[in-house]
Amino acid sequence: MMTEENKNDYILEDQIGFLMRLINQRHANIFAAHINESLTPTQFSVLVKLKQLGACSQNLLGRKTAVDVATIKGVVERLNKRGYIRTFPDIKDKRRILIELTEQGLAVIEDAIELGRKITEETLKPLKKSEQKILLKYLKKIT
Amino acid sequence: MMTEENKNDYILEDQIGFLMRLINQRHANIFAAHINESLTPTQFSVLVKLKQLGACSQNLLGRKTAVDVATIKGVVERLNKRGYIRTFPDIKDKRRILIELTEQGLAVIEDAIELGRKITEETLKPLKKSEQKILLKYLKKIT
């Protein structure tokens, strides 16, 4: 039987979902403080992946960065408008829009990646190196 | 000096920020699968905290749930429209709007909390109980 005590022991601050939201907020702050070119974390991820993949479809880019099809459209639109990427039609598949980094986009993301290392480092700073490894290992398991 | 290899070893999938986004997505899916009353995680947090605090200002409620002032307004508006909370003016401080759970809201959140336990459990399921404790401990440290 459920006692009064049991009923009241739901501590919001101990729940993984709530904790993740707090950490996301802290990470977003650290991110914004480091990144000069005012990229969002999502835009950063998309540019990193685009550098790694080379020219690819909007759809694939979204899948590789875990950005859904409706969201990737706006992200690509804004990065395009700012001159970091360009788009062109795929001749072999008329459904597709191909996307690639511009020279400027490449320069921006190469700089940003170096800042990205610092962002990760600062986010994990409260933990020892050994603890950081364990944390990342466990986080990957619940992905 | 930075070698070619060093330059290319930025693995997006190993970064805390990217991992958190993936886990948030998985958690949101688990959350939506369990919660009947179609609450969002944010709405859930707000109702849990409101139950715990009792009547309080919109501003305090936002601070206690880490929802900023601009966002809490919409959250409160929607919960109000659905009849889960009611608002009334604070006589002692005319700036404030006080908020409290309705009977319906209390019933909804009491049910939802039981589901919340299962949501946390399922999110952490890939880890052993001992690993879960360590993960939460480390996550709290980087909050």
Added chain:
DNA sequence: AAATATTTATTAGTATACTAACAATATATT
């Protein structure tokens, strides 16, 4: 008491993040 600063709530604007419905194209099946 008057001036200053802080707190609370609102509004407008931007950027994710998702669902659902849709159209166009490509692929697989019969």
Added chain:
DNA sequence: AATATATTGTTAGTATACTAATAAATATTT
């Protein structure tokens, strides 16, 4: 070849989540 299925991209709608500017009320300082 014709039909059915799957993929790609777009659009509309909802809900966070944030910044910055504003207004009203309260608290603090002088």
